[in-house]
Amino acid sequence: MNSRAEATAAVALANADAVDREARFPAEAFTSARTQRLLGVMVPTGLGGEGASLSDVADISYILARACASTAMIFAMHQIMVAILVRHARNSPWHNRLLRRLAKDQMLLASSTTEGRGGGDLRKSVCAVERTGSRITLTKSATVMSYGAQADAILTTARSSTDAAPTNQVLVAFVREDYQLDPIMNWDTLGMRGTCSAGFALNGNGGIDQVLPDPYEKIQSHTMMPVAHLTWASVWCGLAAAAVERARRCIRAAARSGDPSPVGIGHLTRATLSLRSLRGTLASALQNFEKVEHEDTALESLEFQTAMSLLKVTASEMATSTVMSAMQACGLSGYRNDGEFSVSRHLRDVLSSSIMINNERILGSVATASLLVEVPHSLRS
Known part of the structure; x- marks a missing residue:
């Protein structure tokens, strides 16, 4: 696994200065990560992954960061979402299909937890899941969403319903065909420029089974x-x-x-x-x-x-x-x-x-x- 990470790190290093200078997504590194099958390493073997431990993922993150910190941070944030799906949605058929698809197609997962101007408090949400029968919709002002434009799926926090308290939250998974992103803030920063952590208005539409079962x-x-x-x-x-x-x-x-x-x-x-x-x-x-x-x-x-x-x-x-x-x-x-x-x-x-x-x-x-x-x-x- 580490040899595959080293191969991707070599690609990341070759492009690190350009990624930083142009504040662009490290596309070359993630083309390599997909080729090396790194994005699905944490998915259980029964779902097509390698069942990697967190220590394995931490080691890959370290190897990638020696080459390009933005590449490594994107990889780390992706694996946080994978870990969540593995640990909190294993009894959900919809999320198991997502994990299987992730391992097969090497999908890149992003997260949307920051909301509004006071976005540092992850334990409060303004937006809410609105339910109509078995369908849900969600509209969120996601002021910081790392590599949102490049992701294949997004996991986002929201209040469990329109009348729920800000701390009564759920996590919802949307694949690319389920949502629309409209830019609201750009990303021109001192460092970590390649994470492309711009702001978006997120509009999601899916099924109720896309809400993770655990609060x-x-x-x-x-x-x-x-x-x-x-x-x-x-x-x-x-x-x-x-x-x-x-x-x-x-x-x-x-x-x-x-x-x-x-x-x-x-x-x-x-x-x-x-x-x-x-x-x-x-x-x-x-x-x-x-x-x-x-x-x-x-x-x-x-x-x-x-x-x-x-x-x-x-x-x-x-x-x-x-x-x-x-x-x-x-x-x-x-x-x-x-x-x-x-x-x-x-x-x-x-x-x-x-x-x-x-x-x-x-x-x-x-x-x-x-x-x-x-x-x-x-x-x-």
């Missing part, structure tokens, strides 16, 4: 949040690794040119240590998730939810610090937009990590929980 509250806490934070952290870790590798090559080049102690070597040491810590944090978090992924009580525990929420904050801060140290190790060569040692794209991409669901929002939401979670009494606790 969104359960989907979000059991799967969406932990899988998102683990895969996003894998992307940021891979991005940081790429920056460190450039810094390492830069210092080696300086040493070969006759400088026995390049000025940036201390920064390289700091970047290397930071990357090692980030990899360790991520590996531990993946292991902890896979231990309890089928245990509802453990997934809903305050300690687990807090740990998974804070993983996102920790990983984003560590990745940003690592890339900053790598840039300082490279000096002007790293600061430049051109040249083999430039980490400009890496720095701009990693700066998105703290505002993808803003870190301050997460810290505020877990503040009370932090007071309730006991401090361990020993290293083995």
Whole structure:
């Protein structure tokens, strides 16, 4: 599986600068991902996939991010939706057909959870599912929808009915023939430009069986949040690794040119240590998730939810610090937009990590929980 990911990463790397410069979808990389059958790896074998674990997906995300962070982030966001379908709709014939079709045709899934100007709160929806008999319609102002125009299907949150409370949410799957997207906002950003996270007015029309059977509250806490934070952290870790590798090559080049102690070597040491810590944090978090992924009580525990929420904050801060140290190790060569040692794209991409669901929002939401979670009494606790 990793060899196939490396093949796609080579294509992504060859086009990464153009994707960033033109703020365009990494089409070449996803043509390769489809050829390498990467989009359906997490689909169960009984439905035509490979039954890959989350650790497998995290590793692919890391490999892709070393080449192109936008490609890796799109892959990660797609796999979050696949994980949700696998975990929360396995008893739904309609969604099983979707998974089978995904594995066969290597469909790309997008999500639409952001709504309106205050779109950071994923646990509230303005739009609602409107039902007429066995049919449903939905109209949503999706102000940020990554690669929405390029996706083959979209999973979107909404209130369960027109008279439901904002937090009474469901998740609905629409395939391309079920919806229309009308652009309302463009995507011209500092980094992660290739994710094409523009805004759209989403108008969906389908059958009631396209609503996932589990309530969104359960989907979000059991799967969406932990899988998102683990895969996003894998992307940021891979991005940081790429920056460190450039810094390492830069210092080696300086040493070969006759400088026995390049000025940036201390920064390289700091970047290397930071990357090692980030990899360790991520590996531990993946292991902890896979231990309890089928245990509802453990997934809903305050300690687990807090740990998974804070993983996102920790990983984003560590990745940003690592890339900053790598840039300082490279000096002007790293600061430049051109040249083999430039980490400009890496720095701009990693700066998105703290505002993808803003870190301050997460810290505020877990503040009370932090007071309730006991401090361990020993290293083995």
